[in-house]
Amino acid sequence: MSWVTQTLSSSLGRKVIMSLTGLFLSSFLVIHMAGNLQLFKSDEGRAFNEYTYFMTHNPVIMTISYLLYTSILVHALMALILTRHNKSSRPVDYAFKRPEANSAWSSRNMGILGTVLLIFIVLHMRTFWYEMHFGSVPMAEYDGKQYKDLYKVVLVAFSQWWYVLIYVISMAALGYHLVHGFQSGFQTIGLRHKKYTPLIEALGTYVFAILIPALFAAMPIYIFLKANNFIG
C-alpha cells in the first residue's frame, strides 16, 4: 500500500484530502442548517429539542458525526502541514508585493479564515455539544417523554450581545472561506468543465458563501432579539 501513503503525502494528494474533507463539511452545513431552522419555530423549542434528540440518538447520524469530527481535525491538520510546506517554498519573501492585482483576498487567506472558524467551532462545541453530552442541561417533557432542553442553553447563550457578535463575525469568515473553498474543492479533484463549472461557482457563491452563512448568522440575532424582548 505504499502507493496510498505516497499519493496522500504528495502535494496533490494533500490537496485532495483538503478537498474531500472540505466538501464533506460543506454538505454537513446544509443538514445542520436545515435542522437548526427549527429554532425559528415559536414552539418554546420543542421541535428543536426533538431534532437534537434525534441527532444524538440515531446510530447512522452518530457514525457520521464522528466522521465529521475527524474531517474537521484532518482538514485543519492538513491545512497546517500544507501552510508550513508552502511557506517553506519561499524562504525569502519579496520586499514589495501586489497580490491584489492577480487574485482574490479570500483565496489568499484561507488559513486565517480557517483558523477563525476552528476557534469558532471549539467555542461552539464547548457551548452546545459539550453541554449536551457532558453538562447539566435542564430537561423538558413532551408527550410524556423526557428531552434534554438544549433550546434553553441556546437562549442563554444568545442572549449575550458579545456572544452573538462572535457568531456573526464567524459566519462572515465562513462565507469568505466558502466563496473560495467550495469551488476550489472541485478544482482540486479535477472537476472542471466549461458546462458545469459556472454552476459550481454560482452554487459556491450564492448558496454556500452567502445564503447559508447568512441564515446561520440570523439564528443568534433572532434569538438575541427575542430573548431581550425586542421582538415577540
Place this chain on the structure above:
Amino acid sequence: MKVNLKVWRQKNNNAAGKLVEYGLDNISPDMSFLEMIDVLNGELTRKGDEPVAFDHDCREGICGMCSMYINGRAHGPQTGATTCQLHMRSFNDGETIIVEPWRARAFPVIKDLMVDRTAFDRIMQSGGYVSVNTGSAPDANEIAISRTIADEAMDAAQCIGCGACVAACKNASAMLFVAAKVSHMAVLPQGQAERSIRAERMVAQMDAEGFGACSFTGACSVECPKSISLDHIARMNREYLGAKLTSENV
C-alpha cells in the same frame, strides 16, 4: 522621463543581498524595461561599478529567459507579457520602481536578478516527452486529431517556461508549469501510452524540487505571459488522481 529604481543586488547565492537605489534621467517612454536596465548598466560600467546581472535573451517574449518581479508583480504591471515586452510608458514620470528576482526555494538566486530555474528542466526530464526514437514515426497524417484537441494542446504547449507562475504564486507553486505539459500530452493521442506514468513522475519531481502546493488563487494564470488557463491544472489533478488509482505502479 525620470525613474527611481530600487534593484535587488546580491553578489552570489551565498552572499546577503539588499535593495540598492539608482536614479535614471532621460529615459524614453518607448524603451523596453530591459533597455532601461541596459542604460543603467552602461552608467554603472562607466563609473567602474558592476552592472546588474539579469537574464534575458530573445527580447521578443518567447524564450522565457527574462524574469524580474517589478513593483510587486511578476514581469511587471502589464498582463500577458514578459518583461522584455514591458515598456517604460507603463510607468509614471518620477515613479519608484522596485525590481526583485523571482523568489522560490526551488529557484535559488545566482546573482542580482538572476535565478536558477533548472528545476523546470528536471521536471521535464522526469516525463515531459513522448518516447519516440528518431525515424520510428508513422506518417504524420495517420493520426487524425480534431481541431479542438489540437487547439487545446497548443494552448497548453505554448508555455514559455519563464517561471512567472511560481514567482506570482503565494506558495511558489509550479502547478501551472507542470500542468501545461501534462495537459498538452494528455489530450493528444500521441501522449496516451505514457499518460499515467507521466503525470505520476512529473508531480513527484515537482514536489521533490520544493515547490509549494496549489491554493487555486489564480495568480499564476493572471501573470502568465501566455495566459495559460487554470483548466490545465484541473486536468493535471484529474490525470494524477486517475493514474494513482488505476495505474500498475504500486
Place this chain on the structure above:
Amino acid sequence: MAPNQLSTMELQSKVPAGPLPEKWSRHKFALKLVNPANKRKYDVIVVGTGLAGASAAASLAELGYNLKAFCFQDSPRRAHSIAAQGGINAAKNYQNDGDSVFRLFYDTIKGGDYRAREGNVHRLAEVSVSIIDQCVAQGVPFAREYGGLLANRSFGGAQVSRTFYARGQTGQQLLLGAYSALSRQVANGKVKLYPRTEMLDLVMEGGKARGIITRNLVTGKIESHSGHAVLLCTGGYGNVFYLSTNAMGSNVTAAWRAHKHGALMANPCFTQIHPTCIPVKGDYQSKLTLMSESLRNDGRVWVPKSKEDAQKIQKGQMKATDLKEEDRDYFLERRYPSFGNLVPRDVASRNAKYVCDEGRGVSKTGLAVYLDFADAIKRDGQKTIEAKYGNLFEMYEKIVDDNPYETPMMIYPAVHYTMGGLWVDYNLMTTIPGLYALGEANFSDHGANRLGASALMQGLADGYFVIPYTVGDYLATIGPADKVSVDSPAFKQAEKRVSDQVQRLLSINGTKPVDEFHRALGLIMWDYCGMSRTAEGLKKAKVMIQALKKEFWTNVRVTGDNEEMNQALENAGRVADFIELGELMVDDALNREESCGGHFREEHQTEDGEALRNDDDYAYVAAWEYTGENQPEVLHTEELVFENVKLTQRSYK
C-alpha cells in the same frame, strides 16, 4: 588589402556521384556503421541546443552514443530557434497542389540564387517529409483542418502550400519537441547537460578535433571536455550587426574559434535582411522585432511621393492618414507590377532602403516605410483582417503604442538570418576532421538567400536525419581508442589560452563598456556591408573595423572578476570575435564581384537596378582560411556544379 589569391587547396564536397534522387540513399549505404555494442564507447560533444543541436544530441543518444550538450542559456529550451514564427516547409504534397521533393529542391536552389550545392539541397527536401512525421509523433501541436488532418499554408511567395505551422509559434513548438526528446535522453543518462556554459575554444591534436574548452558562466570555471567528435550547432552570426532579430546572446564565438583552428568560413557575406521588422526607435534600442512576412499578403507598402511631405511626417506635423492618395508612392507595386508587395525579402528590403535614402522615409528617424491595411480593411472588413493578423497587430501595438487598424504600420528591414557559416562537406564535417557544423552555423543549404520556413527544416534535417548517419562513418573510421585525455598537453594549453584571454579582457580596464563597441561595429556593418554594398564602402569599412578592433583591445571596460557570473565578460569575448568576423565579411563581400541573393553590390546591377549575378566567375563557394592574428585570410573556392537545374536570372517585374 583584400585577399583574393586563389589557393590550390581543393575542397572535397564529398557529394556522391549518381542521379540526384539517389545520391543520399547510395551515400547512406556507403557510410560505415558503428557496431551497436561499440556505440557506448564513443563520446560526442554538441555545442548549442537549438533545433539542430537538440535534435542531434537526442538522436545520437538514442543510438547509444554518450553525449554532452552545452548551451549558454539557462535551459536548452531557450535557444533562439524558439523565436521562429512562420512555419516549416516539407514536401508532403498533402494539398495535392503539385508539390514534390524535386519542387522543394528546385525552389530552394533558385531562391538561394544558385549558390548552394545541389546534392545537399536535394537531401534537405528529401528528409523534410520525415521531419514532420517525427515532430507530430513527439506531440508537436501543428495546426489542423476540421477533419483532423494537418493544415498547410503558402509562405513567402511559394506557389504551393507546403508550410506546416503551429499558430505563430512554430519554432517554439518544434524546439520544445526536440527539447523533450533531449530531456528523455538526459533522464536515460545518455546525455549530460551543461546549461549556462559557453564554449571558448576547440582542442586539436593530430589534426583532429578532440574536444572543447568551456567556461561555466556561473562560477567562471574553465573546463575541458574530451570527445571523439564535436558538433557545432551554434546558430548564425546576425548579431555582428548589433541590431538584428537574433537573441541578445546569439554569437559566433564557438564557430569563430574553430575557424581559427582551421575550419574554413564559407560565404560569410551572405546575410538575409528581413523587410518587415518594427523600425528602430532610438539609439538605446537593443533588438529588432520581426513581424511575420504574411503581413505583406494584405498590407500595401508606401512612402510619400515628395520629400517635403516625408519631412512633415517625420517632424510629426502631418499624419499618414492626412496624405492624399495621389501623394503616396506605392513603390513596390510601381516597380514590380506583377509581384507587387510580395517580392522576395531581399528586393523588398532594398527598395525600402532606397526610398529612405532618398529622404522619403517616415517615423522620427526617417528610417521606416508604411505598411498600410486600410484598403484591406475596406475590402474584407476589420473582422477578417483581425482574424488573420490580430495577434501581430496586438504585438505591434504593444511595442509601438500605435493602432495599426487606424494608422498604417511602420516597418523597416532588419538583419534576420545568415546563410554563410562554417564550410562543411556532404557529411556536415568542416575542414577539421571530427568537427561538424549543423543548422544555421553551417553554410550549406540556402545559398545566397534563404526561403521562408526553411531554416527550421534545415536545422532539424541536419540533427535528426543527417548527422546520425554521417558521424557514425567518422567514428567507425577512427575507432574508440582514438581519443585524447583532458589531462593531455593539448587540453592544458587550450585551457591556458582561454584563461589568458579572459585575464586580458579583464585587465584592459579602459573607459568604454562592451556594448558601445558592439553598437559601433553594428553601424559599420549595416552602413557598408548591409543591404547594399560598394567596393568603396567596403574598403572604408575594413579600415574602420581594424581601428575599432585596436580601440577595443586598449579601451574596453570589463568590470568584475572571472570567478563569478559576469555578463560583461561574456559579451566582451563575443564582441571581440564579432569584430574579427566583421572584417572577414567585408573581405568576402569585396571579393564577390556580383550581386546575388542577400548580397547586393551596387556596381553589379542591371539597367533598371536589379541584382546582376555573374555565374561565369562566381558560381562558387568562397571559403576563407584563417592564417593568423591580423593576417589576411586566404580564399579557397568550391566550384558549384549544376546538373539538374538551369541557372536563370530572377525577375519579379
